Amino acid sequence: MSKVECLLCPKRCELVEGQRGDCKVRLNLEGKLKTLVYGKVCAAHIDPIEKKPLSHVLPSSRAFSIATAGCNLHCKFCQNWQISQREAEETENHDLSPEDVVNLARRNKCETIAYTYSEPIVFYEYMVDTARLAHQAGIRNVWVTAAFIEAKPLDELCNLIDAANIDLKSIRDEYYADICYGSLKPVQDAIVKAVKSGVWVELTNLIVPTLNDSDEDITDLCRWIVGNVGVDVPLHFSRFHPMYQLENLPATPVGTLIRAREIAVAESINYVYIGNVPGTEAGNTYCPNCKSLIIERQGYYVALNRVGQDGRCNLCGHKIPGIWK
Amino acid sequence: MDNKKAGSMTRREVLVKAAVGVFGILLLPFFPRVRKETKREEFLRNISDVEASHYKRLAG
Numbered sequence: 001m002s003k004v005e006c007l008l009c010p011k012r013c014e015l016v017e018g019q020r021g022d023c024k025v026r027l028n029l030e031g032k033l034k035t036l037v038y039g040k041v042c043a044a045h046i047d048p049i050e051k052k053p054l055s056h057v058l059p060s061s062r063a064f065s066i067a068t069a070g071c072n073l074h075c076k077f078c079q080n081w082q083i084s085q086r087e088a089e090e091t092e093n094h095d096l097s098p099e100d101v102v103n104l105a106r107r108n109k110c111e112t113i114a115y116t117y118s119e120p121i122v123f124y125e126y127m128v129d130t131a132r133l134a135h136q137a138g139i140r141n142v143w144v145t146a147a148f149i150e151a152k153p154l155d156e157l158c159n160l161i162d163a164a165n166i167d168l169k170s171i172r173d174e175y176y177a178d179i180c181y182g183s184l185k186p187v188q189d190a191i192v193k194a195v196k197s198g199v200w201v202e203l204t205n206l207i208v209p210t211l212n213d214s215d216e217d218i219t220d221l222c223r224w225i226v227g228n229v230g231v232d233v234p235l236h237f238s239r240f241h242p243m244y245q246l247e248n249l250p251a252t253p254v255g256t257l258i259r260a261r262e263i264a265v266a267e268s269i270n271y272v273y274i275g276n277v278p279g280t281e282a283g284n285t286y287c288p289n290c291k292s293l294i295i296e297r298q299g300y301y302v303a304l305n306r307v308g309q310d311g312r313c314n315l316c317g318h319k320i321p322g323i324w325k
Numbered sequence: 326m327d328n329k330k331a332g333s334m335t336r337r338e339v340l341v342k343a344a345v346g347v348f349g350i351l352l353l354p355f356f357p358r359v360r361k362e363t364k365r366e367e368f369l370r371n372i373s374d375v376e377a378s379h380y381k382r383l384a385g
Contacts, residue, residue: 003383014383026377033377036368089368125378153379 002031008124009072009149010186022181023122024087025070037068038126039098042083042091043117046108050300052116052144053236053275054202055285056322057163059295060302063142064105066096067117068126073146074181075169076245077208084118085244098130102137112162116144124153131160140323143199147190148182154190158197163323165236166191168203170212171221179211188228195229200323202234204275207252207260209240218260222267231268232321237261239276258282289318 006013006021013021015028025036047065049057069091071084078084083091096104105113113134115127120143131141140162147166149157168191170176173184195201205221207213225233237260239252257274261282264272274282278299285295285307292315296304306314309325334342362370 004380005383006377007379007381008377031382033380034372035375035377036372038373038375040372089365125375128378150379 064110071119234271290316
């Protein structure tokens with residue numbers, strides 16, 4: 001029996017002939033590890049970049065967004081479980097080569113290709129090949145991920161990814177173990193590595209009532225961010241909606257999100273956003289220097305943008321970190 | 326006039342039907358039943374030939 005060990009994610013699944021990894025989409029076939037989802041796209045949409053969410057990347061641009069089935073985590077609150085927790089043959093797929101994806105992005109005037117919705121790590125080879133072609137075509141790559149990945153594949157990926165929104169689901173390892181079937185440390189390492197590699201990183205923390213919504217949890221999370229990647233990495237607090245295996249919990253009260261934002265601001269994080277709550281001012285960007293409103297958002301629509309292509313506040317000239325042209 | 330009772334067959338009819346049946350059975354090996362491919366089998370037949378990039382073979 002030829003056994004293989006997958007080295008893509010920290011689960012390092014050891015697979016006997018015919019067995020699939022925990023992600024459901026990598027298979028030991030005759031002693032070779034095969035990806036079952038290369039070019040098998042189960043979701044493709046043109047989204048505003050604000051939906052990823054990325055608030056400091058080419059505001060109001062379009063992201064050609066793709067996903068395949070599969071995920072290496074199994075979060076009980078998953079919003080896209082219909083594709084992430086399925087085997088590849090259970091989803092409705094379209095065959096799209098990397099060339100097809102880049103051509104579609106170009107034809108639809110998308111400035112970025114986003115690898116998103118499920119967990120792009122599990123379609124790593126497809127993402128890498130597409131990202132390489134995208135760069136050749138002058139299109140940037142966006143990675144929306146939980147970043148539960150080994151160091152070596154991440155190193156290679158960082159050369160191709162321009163911007164990433166990374167989930168930091170909690171600052172407690174028990175939460176990752178019990179709610180997501182993963183672990184915290186590899187995610188923290190990946191965040192630090194991505195930032196140090198020059199990938200533009202924004203973080204998302206989904207606040208789930210009773211599970212990770214205490215002041216202590218949020219304070220510790222913010223302190224880790226400030227201490228390890230700095231105050232200029234934007235943080236998005238996202239609202240939980242009852243879903244998948246956590247339908248028994250209520251949606252996150254807006255007050256909890258506002259309190260989380262206040263804690264993050266008090267911990268000196270410069271750019272703190274609230275997501276999944278229409279109509280809140282916490283979706284806007286404010287200049288940390290002159291305190292003025294510099295990007296006004298209504299949902300995913302950008303109503304006002306006072307950040308110049310040079311990445312400076314039009315009002316005071318303060319440098320706003322991000323990708324602006 | 327046919328003196329056959331309703332619903333009964335003559336000896337000749339019985340023999341013809343039996344011969345047809347035997348002939349049919351003898352033909353079966355030439356027409357094997359085609360099993361319909363499952364969705365999973367069809368999917369696996371059509372996966373790309375791309376090998377995963379980060380793995381190692383284990384001894385034993």
